[in-house]
Amino acid sequence: MASKLDALNRWVDEIARLTQPDRIHWCDGSEAEYQALVELMLDTGDLTELNPATHPNCYLHRSNPSDVARVEHLTFVCSANAEDAGPNNHWMAPEEAHRKIDALFAGCMKGRTLYVIPYCMGPIDSPLARCGVEITDSPYVVANMRIMTRMGEAALARIEREGSFVKGLHSIGDLDPAKRFIMHFPEELTIKSIGSGYGGNALLGKKCHALRIASWQARQEGWLAEHMLILGLESPQGETHYVAAAFPSACGKTNLAMLIPPAAYPGWKVWTIGDDICWMQPGPDGRLWAINPEAGFFGVAPGTSRNTNPNALAMLDRDAIFTNVAETADQQPWWEGLPDGKPARDWQGRDYDPANGPAAHPNSRFTVSARQCASWSPRAEDPQGVPISAIIFGGRRESLVPLVFEARDWKHGVLVGAAMGSETTAAATGAVGVLRRDSMAMKPFCGYNFADYFAHWLSFDRPSAKLPKVFHVNWFRKADGKFVWPGFGDNMRVLEWIVGRCNGSVGAVETPIGNLPRREDLNLAGLPLGDAQLDLLLGVDREGWVREYAGIAEYLDSFGARTPVELKEEHARVRDELAAPAAAPRAAVG
Numbered sequence: 130m131a132s133k134l135d136a137l138n139r140w141v142d143e144i145a146r147l148t149q150p151d152r153i154h155w156c157d158g159s160e161a162e163y164q165a166l167v168e169l170m171l172d173t174g175d176l177t178e179l180n181p182a183t184h185p186n187c188y189l190h191r192s193n194p195s196d197v198a199r200v201e202h203l204t205f206v207c208s209a210n211a212e213d214a215g216p217n218n219h220w221m222a223p224e225e226a227h228r229k230i231d232a233l234f235a236g237c238m239k240g241r242t243l244y245v246i247p248y249c250m251g252p253i254d255s256p257l258a259r260c261g262v263e264i265t266d267s268p269y270v271v272a273n274m275r276i277m278t279r280m281g282e283a284a285l286a287r288i289e290r291e292g293s294f295v296k297g298l299h300s301i302g303d304l305d306p307a308k309r310f311i312m313h314f315p316e317e318l319t320i321k322s323i324g325s326g327y328g329g330n331a332l333l334g335k336k337c338h339a340l341r342i343a344s345w346q347a348r349q350e351g352w353l354a355e356h357m358l359i360l361g362l363e364s365p366q367g368e369t370h371y372v373a374a375a376f377p378s379a380c381g382k383t384n385l386a387m388l389i390p391p392a393a394y395p396g397w398k399v400w401t402i403g404d405d406i407c408w409m410q411p412g413p414d415g416r417l418w419a420i421n422p423e424a425g426f427f428g429v430a431p432g433t434s435r436n437t438n439p440n441a442l443a444m445l446d447r448d449a450i451f452t453n454v455a456e457t458a459d460q461q462p463w464w465e466g467l468p469d470g471k472p473a474r475d476w477q478g479r480d481y482d483p484a485n486g487p488a489a490h491p492n493s494r495f496t497v498s499a500r501q502c503a504s505w506s507p508r509a510e511d512p513q514g515v516p517i518s519a520i521i522f523g524g525r526r527e528s529l530v531p532l533v534f535e536a537r538d539w540k541h542g543v544l545v546g547a548a549m550g551s552e553t554t555a556a557a558t559g560a561v562g563v564l565r566r567d568s569m570a571m572k573p574f575c576g577y578n579f580a581d582y583f584a585h586w587l588s589f590d591r592p593s594a595k596l597p598k599v600f601h602v603n604w605f606r607k608a609d610g611k612f613v614w615p616g617f618g619d620n621m622r623v624l625e626w627i628v629g630r631c632n633g634s635v636g637a638v639e640t641p642i643g644n645l646p647r648r649e650d651l652n653l654a655g656l657p658l659g660d661a662q663l664d665l666l667l668g669v670d671r672e673g674w675v676r677e678y679a680g681i682a683e684y685l686d687s688f689g690a691r692t693p694v695e696l697k698e699e700h701a702r703v704r705d706e707l708a709a710p711a712a713a714p715r716a717a718v719g
């Protein structure tokens with residue numbers, strides 16, 4: 130009798146013929162399998178054991194120094210029609226892409242084991258979850274996928290029930306950057322990645338499936354696949370609001386998702402649902418319901434400390450994989466920003482010498498199960514997801530952009546997200562600190578034309594919809610080269626205002642760019658901020674914003690005729706308000 134696994138078996142056979150592995154291993158996701166992989170990697174030197182007394186079951190992986198980040202210039206969306214990929218993606222015709230990459234896959238697994246990894250993105254019994262199968266020759270990828278996804282037998286059983294899955298083929302190849310490609314074939318629900326073992330390029334469930342392919346599927350099916358953390362904010366009265374927030378890579382999503390409220394907030398609690406990816410769908414009640422498709426965190430290590438993210442630090446002292454961090458003399462993991470300990474060996478395994486640069490690579494990472502986080506919410510396993518009250522966009526902006534503002538409605542919110550800009554970080558190769566537009570923090574991850582993506586976002590505004598309120602935050606404002614806002618736990622003050630706006634319990638002032646808190650609307654107690662600093666954080670520099678909106682117009686025009694007219698009209702509305710003589714400030718209610 131035909132089984133729904135026939136297509137999977139045929140595909141595995143076909144890939145084995147192409148790549149010619151010595152062995153094929155179907156992953157069951159068990160603890161015994163994980164331990165066997167760890168043993169294997171300890172033997173080959175792919176992993177070294179960290180101090181078992183301080184960090185039991187923790188391992189260090191040192192990657193090839195040329196393979197430490199996502200490679201956007203080698204990442205392609207290979208849709209049949211170039212226009213569908215849009216100017217925001219690199220495009221290659223599917224036939225040419227298959228030919229090019231299959232030539233690199235030919236025979237690439239000789240002498241290696243081919244691992245078949247069935248995985249599920251999202252709670253295993255959630256209607257919002259989707260399955261995939263990754264084929265890889267990297268045991269490091271298998272071990273990481275076990276932490277990051279629901280991997281193994283349960284996922285295979287769901288694939289057998291449903292028959293459909295995303296196909297992901299990965300090989301580290303020979304790690305030659307000249308033979309490295311990350312290719313997506315959205316119409317075929319297929320990913321092919323070769324030449325890199327780095328997380329975002331190689332753990333195909335994450336960016337490749339859960340964002341690029343899923344965003345394409347989401348558009349067709351009426352949902353959203355977003356680069357967002359999800360947190361729950363519980364008040365002392367026991368009321369919890371769920372918030373999703375999009376920041377570009379390495380801009381603090383993990384820290385915000387695990388925030389511990391400061392002393393000024395007795396009885397408040399932040400619950401972590403996810404730190405990187407959010408899938409949202411309108412529910413029967415008109416609200417957006419969200420799941421985190423991942424099961425673990427692949428977080429940036431440098432800067433993570435007892436001061437910036439105590440929950441993260443506490444979850445990293447057992448059962449974790451570290452990639453490209455430094456080591457202390459007694460084999461504890463170390464990175465810049467940790468106040469204790471000092472590095473003895475750097476991320477490349479050399480004796481530490483400051484002349485060689487930072488001890489840990491700036492994009493060094495930890496991989497750890499979400500369940501190890503003290504703020505992890507059991508609602509992360511809820512098959513229905515959680516209802517989202519607010520969406521927050523944010524970027525790294527040294528100047529102009531205030532601490533927080535609220536979009537006046539959904540359409541304005543979509544414009545605010547589309548117009549997002551941020552200074553680049555080490556999460557991708559290329560220059561760091563350059564301002565680029567990064568709509569909804571999805572520039573590297575949207576699997577289709579941004580103009581169509583903006584239209585898709587606008588389409589959620591239907592009469593029956595009860596959409597979240599939309600906000601924009603900027604923790605990174607600088608004066609005299611220093612950050613003005615303390616950030617980290619104190620971001621709770623901004624979250625409180627955001628939730629207050631959702632409840633209609635706190636005020637704001639209307640401005641052309643959106644509604645801003647007045648000083649009296651924010652809890653600023655105990656913060657060492659003077660008048661000049663507060664003016665900077667809570668002010669609107671109209672001339673600066675006129676220039677910003679001119680830049681945004683150029684950006685929206687770069688998508689040509691596909692840019693939704695509605696978005697351009699919304700832009701024109703704000704632009705004209707900015708140009709009009711300033712009216713007396715008006716309090717915004719509700």
Ligand code: OXD
Nearest residue numbers: 329378379405427556
């Ligand atoms: C990540 C990224 O790894 O955004 O999450 O680069």
Ligand code: MN
Nearest residue numbers: 356377378405
């Ligand atoms: Mn990310």
